[in-house]
Amino acid sequence: MWSTARTIAANDLVIIWLTRDLVQPLYISPGKEFNSKFGNYRHSDLIGLPYGSKVGSRNGRGFIHVLRPTPELWTMALPHRTQILYLADIAFITSWLDIKSGSRVIEAGTGSGSFTHSTARTVGPKGHLWSYEFHEARCTKAREEFECHGMADIVTLTHRNVCKDGFTVEDTVDAVFLDLPAPWDAVEHAKKALRKDRLTRICCFSPCMEQVLRTVSALNDAGFTDITMYETLIRPQDVTAIPKPQSVASVGERLKQAEKKREEKRQRQIADANNKKRKRGDADSGPPASEGGEGKRVRTESTGAQDRDSVIVAEAAQESTDRAVQPGDADVDTAEETVVVSKTFPEVRGHTSYLTFACLLPASLIARATAVPTEESISVETRATEETNNARTAAPQALEIVAGEDVEMTLSAE
Amino acid sequence: MGVFTVGEMMSERLLFSHNIPLSEVSTLSMDTQAGTSTTPANTTRTIQAGYTVLVKVPTGEVRSVKLEDDSTVNLGRVGSFNSLKLINQPYGLTYDIVDKKLKAVPPHSIQEVEDTEATNELINDGEFVQPLTSEEIEALKKSGVSASEIIKRQIEQHANYSLKTEYSKEKYKKRKEAKYSKTFTTIDPTLFNICEYWFNKDQNRLRDIRIDTLSQMLNLGGVRPGGRYIVVDDASGIVVAGVLERLSGDGRVITICDVESAPAYPVLTQLNLNKEELASVLSSLNWATADEDYIPLLASNETAREPQNERQKLRASKRKAASDSLINLREELFNGEFDGLLVASEYDLLSIVDKLSPYLAGSGSIVVQSPNAQSLADLQNKMRQQPHYLAPAVTEVWLRRYQVLPGRTHPFMNMSGSGGFLLHAIKVYDDPTAQSAAGRRAKKPRLESAEGSSEPVMGQGVVCAQMSDASNTAPNSSLL
Numbered sequence: 088m089w090s091t092a093r094t095i096a097a098n099d100l101v102i103i104w105l106t107r108d109l110v111q112p113l114y115i116s117p118g119k120e121f122n123s124k125f126g127n128y129r130h131s132d133l134i135g136l137p138y139g140s141k142v143g144s145r146n147g148r149g150f151i152h153v154l155r156p157t158p159e160l161w162t163m164a165l166p167h168r169t170q171i172l173y174l175a176d177i178a179f180i181t182s183w184l185d186i187k188s189g190s191r192v193i194e195a196g197t198g199s200g201s202f203t204h205s206t207a208r209t210v211g212p213k214g215h216l217w218s219y220e221f222h223e224a225r226c227t228k229a230r231e232e233f234e235c236h237g238m239a240d241i242v243t244l245t246h247r248n249v250c251k252d253g254f255t256v257e258d259t260v261d262a263v264f265l266d267l268p269a270p271w272d273a274v275e276h277a278k279k280a281l282r283k284d285r286l287t288r289i290c291c292f293s294p295c296m297e298q299v300l301r302t303v304s305a306l307n308d309a310g311f312t313d314i315t316m317y318e319t320l321i322r323p324q325d326v327t328a329i330p331k332p333q334s335v336a337s338v339g340e341r342l343k344q345a346e347k348k349r350e351e352k353r354q355r356q357i358a359d360a361n362n363k364k365r366k367r368g369d370a371d372s373g374p375p376a377s378e379g380g381e382g383k384r385v386r387t388e389s390t391g392a393q394d395r396d397s398v399i400v401a402e403a404a405q406e407s408t409d410r411a412v413q414p415g416d417a418d419v420d421t422a423e424e425t426v427v428v429s430k431t432f433p434e435v436r437g438h439t440s441y442l443t444f445a446c447l448l449p450a451s452l453i454a455r456a457t458a459v460p461t462e463e464s465i466s467v468e469t470r471a472t473e474e475t476n477n478a479r480t481a482a483p484q485a486l487e488i489v490a491g492e493d494v495e496m497t498l499s500a501e
Numbered sequence: 502m503g504v505f506t507v508g509e510m511m512s513e514r515l516l517f518s519h520n521i522p523l524s525e526v527s528t529l530s531m532d533t534q535a536g537t538s539t540t541p542a543n544t545t546r547t548i549q550a551g552y553t554v555l556v557k558v559p560t561g562e563v564r565s566v567k568l569e570d571d572s573t574v575n576l577g578r579v580g581s582f583n584s585l586k587l588i589n590q591p592y593g594l595t596y597d598i599v600d601k602k603l604k605a606v607p608p609h610s611i612q613e614v615e616d617t618e619a620t621n622e623l624i625n626d627g628e629f630v631q632p633l634t635s636e637e638i639e640a641l642k643k644s645g646v647s648a649s650e651i652i653k654r655q656i657e658q659h660a661n662y663s664l665k666t667e668y669s670k671e672k673y674k675k676r677k678e679a680k681y682s683k684t685f686t687t688i689d690p691t692l693f694n695i696c697e698y699w700f701n702k703d704q705n706r707l708r709d710i711r712i713d714t715l716s717q718m719l720n721l722g723g724v725r726p727g728g729r730y731i732v733v734d735d736a737s738g739i740v741v742a743g744v745l746e747r748l749s750g751d752g753r754v755i756t757i758c759d760v761e762s763a764p765a766y767p768v769l770t771q772l773n774l775n776k777e778e779l780a781s782v783l784s785s786l787n788w789a790t791a792d793e794d795y796i797p798l799l800a801s802n803e804t805a806r807e808p809q810n811e812r813q814k815l816r817a818s819k820r821k822a823a824s825d826s827l828i829n830l831r832e833e834l835f836n837g838e839f840d841g842l843l844v845a846s847e848y849d850l851l852s853i854v855d856k857l858s859p860y861l862a863g864s865g866s867i868v869v870q871s872p873n874a875q876s877l878a879d880l881q882n883k884m885r886q887q888p889h890y891l892a893p894a895v896t897e898v899w900l901r902r903y904q905v906l907p908g909r910t911h912p913f914m915n916m917s918g919s920g921g922f923l924l925h926a927i928k929v930y931d932d933p934t935a936q937s938a939a940g941r942r943a944k945k946p947r948l949e950s951a952e953g954s955s956e957p958v959m960g961q962g963v964v965c966a967q968m969s970d971a972s973n974t975a976p977n978s979s980l981l
Contacts, residue, residue: 139863
C-alpha cells in the first residue's frame with residue numbers, strides 16, 4: 088500500500104502535519120514547493136529524510152512534521168467527497184465483521200474511501216476488498232486515488248448501483264459492509280456474495296432509526312440471525328494543568344484578614360472624621376473650597392474600597408504562591424504547584440450512525456451438520472413443533488444443493 | 502544448579518511451552534486439512550480436538566469448554582454429550598442435546614409480535630396463577646417430556662396467561678425456554694466474541710479493555726499484516742490476542758512482561774493458535790532482559806565447564822540455544838524500527854513509553870490504554886513537554902447496544918459503564934539538524950519563539966498553543 092521504507096522517496100505520499108486542525112496529504116514530486124502559512128518547503132529537501140521528521144521552513148515561518156500515511160491520518164487529511172466514516176465506527180465494524188489479514192470483504196458505497204483505506208490495510212495482500220460506488224465522478228476520483236496509493240492489487244473498485252444490479256462476486260466474501268441510503272435493497276444481493284462454507288457477517292451503517300428498522304426486517308426475512316445494533320462514540324478529553332486548588336481554611340483566613348483590615352480602616356475613618364469635626368468646630372468660618380476638597384477625599388476613599396478588594400486578591404495570590412513554595416526547599420523558582428485534570432470537551436460528536444450487524448449461517452452447513460447424527464435417528468427434530476414440518480422438507484433439499492442459498496429462507500423465515 | 506534453573510526458565514520462556522497445551526500439536530495437521538486452498542489465511546474454521554470452545558447456553562451465558570478427544574462434555578443443566586460430536590463441525594451452529602446426542606437445529610429468527618388491546622390493568626402481583634408445581638415439572642422432565650411440551654402445559658394451566666399482552670406472552674415463553682431447553686450454540690472464536698466473553702466474565706482482568714477499546718487500539722496502533730509491534734499487556738493478553746488475530750501469522754510481536762518465565766496470557770487460549778505460528782510471531786522479554794544494560798548471568802559461567810556426559814551436553818546445548826535466542830531477541834528489540842507500541846499496563850505509563858518509544862520507527866504509533874482518565878491525563882501532560890511525541894491526545898470510549906425487535910427497539914436498560922481511556926501519540930524526530938534540511942539554521946531561534954510556530958514545542962509556548970490547539974479541535978481530535 089504505502090511506503091514502508093524508513094526514509095521518504097520521490098513520488099511517496101506523505102502526510103504533512105501542520106497543526107492538529109491542519110493535516111494534509113502531499114505527493115512528493117521533486118521540483119515542486121509546498122507553501123503554507125507555516126512557511127515554504129522544497130519537496131526535494133524532504134527526500135531522504137526519515138518519516139516522522141520535523142522540518143523547519145525555508146523562510147523561517149514555522150515548521151512541519153512529515154509523517155508516514157496511515158488510514159487513520161488519511162481519514163483526517165482526505166478530501167471529503169461525501170460524509171465519511173471515522174475511527175470509532177471503522178474500528179468497531181472491523182472487529183465485529185472479523186476483518187483481519189486474508190479476509191475477503193465487500194464495501195458499498197466507496198464514498199470518500201475512509202473505510203476503504205482502513206480495510207485494505209487490515210486485510211493486506213492476502214485478502215481482498217471489493218468496493219462499489221454508484222456515483223460515476225466519485226468512482227473515477229476514488230480509482231485514481233487507490234492507484235496512487237498502491238491499493239490496486241487489494242481493492243477492486245466497480246462503478247455500479249448494487250441495490251439494482253447486485254455485486255460482481257458470488258459465494259466469495261467473508262463479510263459485507265453496506266453504507267447505503269437503502270441497505271435493505273442490497274441485502275439479498277449481499278447474501279449471494281457471502282461464501283457458503285462458513286458463518287459470514289454483514290454490517291449496515293445508517294444514521295436514522297427508521298432505516299435500521301427496515302434493515303432489520305430485511306435481514307430477518309433473508310435468514311440472517313444474531314441481529315444486533317450498536318452505537319459507538321469517542322469522547323475526546325481536554326487535559327489541562329491547573330493551579331492546585333487552595334483549601335477553604337486559607338480562604339477563611341484571607342477573609343478574616345480582609346475583615347480585620349476593613350475594620351481598622353473604618354476605625355481610622357471614624358477617627359479622621361472626628362478630627363475633622365473638631366477642626367471644623369475650631370474654625371467654623373473656613374473657606375468652602377476646603378470642604379469640597381475634603382468631600383473629594385472621602386469619595387476617593389470610597390472608590391479606594393475597590394482597590395482594597397483587589398489588593399486582597401493580589402495578597403491571596405501571593406499567599407498561595409508562598410504556600411506553594413514553603414513546603415519545598417528554599418528554591419523560589421519552583422513552579423507553582425499544579426494538578427493535571429481531564430474533562431470531556433463541551434461539544435462532542437453525539438451521533439454518527441447506527442451499526443446494524445447480523446450473521447448468516449448457510450443452510451448447507453446446518454444440513455451437513457444435521458446429516459451426521461441422522462445416521463442414528465432419521466427424523467430431524469427441531470425445538471418448536473410448528474417448525475418441524477418445514478425443517479423436515481428443508482434438510483434433504485439442502486443436502487443436494489451445494490450453494491444452497493434459497494434454502495435458508497425455508498429454514499429460518501417462518 | 503542455580504545456573505541450570507535460570508537456563509531452563511529461559512528456554513521455557515522463549516519456546517512458550519507454558520502457553521500451548523500439548524494436545525494442540527496433534528491438531529495442527531487437521532487444521533490445515535480443513536482449509537480451502539483459495540484463501541490461505543482465512544479459511545473455513547472447524548472445531549478440532551483439543552480446542553477450547555466458547556458455547557452459549559439458553560440463558561445467554563457463555564461458557565468456555567475444552568474439547569478433549571472422545572470425552573464427555575458437561576454443560577450442567579443443559580446436558581452432556583461426547584466431544585466427538587463437535588469435532589470437525591463448523592462454528593456457529595445450534596444443537597439440541599437429546600439422549601447425549603447432538604442434533605443441529607436452525608437458528609432463531611425474530612418473530613413479529615401482533616399488537617393486541619391487552620394491558621396489565623387486571624394483572625396483580627403475587628396472585629396464585631400457576632397450579633403446576635415444580636415437583637410436577639420435575640416429574641415431567643424425568644419422564645422425557647420435551648421442553649416445548651412442558652412450557653405448553655404451563656401456559657395452559659396459567660390462570661392469567663390470556664390477559665397478558667403479546668409482548669409479555671413472548672417474554673414469558675422466552676424465560677421458560679431458557680429454563681428448560683437443552684440447546685447450545687458454538688460461538689465463532691472471533692476477536693469480538695472472545696473479548697466480549699472475557700469482558701463479561703471479569704472486566705478487571707482486562708483492565709476494562711472492551712471490544713471497542715481494543716478495536717481502536719488495533720487501528721490506532723496501525724496493526725497490519727507484516728507489521729512489527731511492541732506490546733506491554735498486563736490485561737490477561739487481550740491486546741496480544743488482538744494483534745495476533747489481526748496479523749494472522751504475518752508480522753512480529755515482542756511483548757515485555759514482568760515475570761521471569763513465559764508470560765501467561767490466558768485470553769490466547771480461545772484463539773487455539775498452533776504452536777509453530779505463535780512461536781514465529783510472538784516472543785517475550787521482561788523488564789530486566791529488555792534493558793540495554795542487562796547482562797545475562799549464565800553467559801559468563803558457561804564456557805568454564807566442559808560437559809561430562811550426553812545428558813549434560815544436551816542440557817548445555819539447550820542452554821546455549823536459549824541464550825542465543827535471548828541475545829537475538831534483545832538485538833531485534835534494540836535495533837528498533839517497530840511500527841507501533843501498544844500498552845495496557847499496571848506500571849508507571851511514562852516509564853514504559855519513555856523506555857520503549859526509542860525502538861519505534863519515525864512516525865510510529867504509540868497507544869496507551871488505562872481504566873483511569875487520571876493516569877492518561879498525567880501521561881499526556883508529561884508527554885507533551887517532550888518534543889519527540891507528536892500531539893498526544895486522550896479519548897474516552899463509549900458503546901451502547903440496542904435491543905432490536907419489531908416494535909420494541911430501544912437501547913438496553915443496562916450498558917457497560919466504561920471501556921477505559923486511550924492515549925494516542927506519534928513518535929517523531931526532533932533532531933535539530935533536521936530543521937536545517939531546508940538550509941536555514943539561522944532561523945531556528947525565531948522558530949522556537951511562539952510566533953509563526955505551527956506546533957507547540959516546549960516550555961511556556963506549549964501550554965497556550967496546545968490549549969488553543971485542543972479547544973478548537975474538539976470534533977477533530979476525535980478523528981484520531
